[in-house]
Amino acid sequence: MEISFDIHRTCNSIKIDACRNKRSIAFAKLFLHEHPAQNCAWLTEIYVSPKFRGRGIGSKVLLQANGIVSDLALPAFLYAHSSELPQRILLRFYAKHGWTQLNNLFYGVKPNYMYYLPEGVQKDALSPVFQGFIRSMYNV
Numbered sequence: 001m002e003i004s005f006d007i008h009r010t011c012n013s014i015k016i017d018a019c020r021n022k023r024s025i026a027f028a029k030l031f032l033h034e035h036p037a038q039n040c041a042w043l044t045e046i047y048v049s050p051k052f053r054g055r056g057i058g059s060k061v062l063l064q065a066n067g068i069v070s071d072l073a074l075p076a077f078l079y080a081h082s083s084e085l086p087q088r089i090l091l092r093f094y095a096k097h098g099w100t101q102l103n104n105l106f107y108g109v110k111p112n113y114m115y116y117l118p119e120g121v122q123k124d125a126l127s128p129v130f131q132g133f134i135r136s137m138y139n140v
């Protein structure tokens with residue numbers, strides 16, 4: 001299926017729309033977060049219209065998001081939770097596209113948190129200070 005991507009930027013967010021015949025059928029949102037320890041991006045939403053699911057569109061949208069954070073050279077994070085998909089499928093979906101569960105890195109953090117490190121961004125970017133930020137902001 002032929003789809004095109006529209007990218008909408010504000011000063012602190014980026015929305016990716018996947019369009020078919022000029023209508024959006026899927027989207028993802030990145031929130032750009034400034035933090036003294038490390039600027040980063042949060043993938044706050046990814047959504048494919050139900051009748052278009054299971055055809056690789058979510059993967060394409062996620063790869064667009066990966067490409068954007070790679071261009072920005074920022075580490076990215078997300079909280080994997082869906083009322084519509086089993087958790088193991090959701091985690092596998094992200095893992096297949098280069099995302100890693102944070103609990104492999106930070107002892108005690110809920111397994112729903114995942115990160116994506118673009119090439120060239122060092123793991124040091126996920127500093128203890130930043131870990132503290134995640135803990136305080138999300139109460140984990």
Ligand SMILES: CC(C)(COP(=O)(O)OP(=O)(O)OC[C@H]1O[C@@H](n2cnc3c(N)ncnc32)[C@H](O)[C@@H]1OP(=O)(O)O)[C@@H](O)C(=O)NCCC(=O)NCCS
Pocket residue numbers: 045046047048049052053054055056057058059060079080081082083084085089090093096
């Ligand atoms: C998660 C979501 C974006 C995936 O979009 P998609 O277009 O269906 O994704 P893809 O077609 O690229 O497939 C992703 C993988 O999930 C699997 N999958 C998707 N829906 C599935 C389902 N209901 N049951 C089993 N597997 C499923 C696919 O088989 C595929 O795995 P594979 O590559 O190993 O075969 C979409 O299901 C969605 O919008 N869900 C509702 C919103 C949501 O839960 N967002 C995530 C919030 S963290």
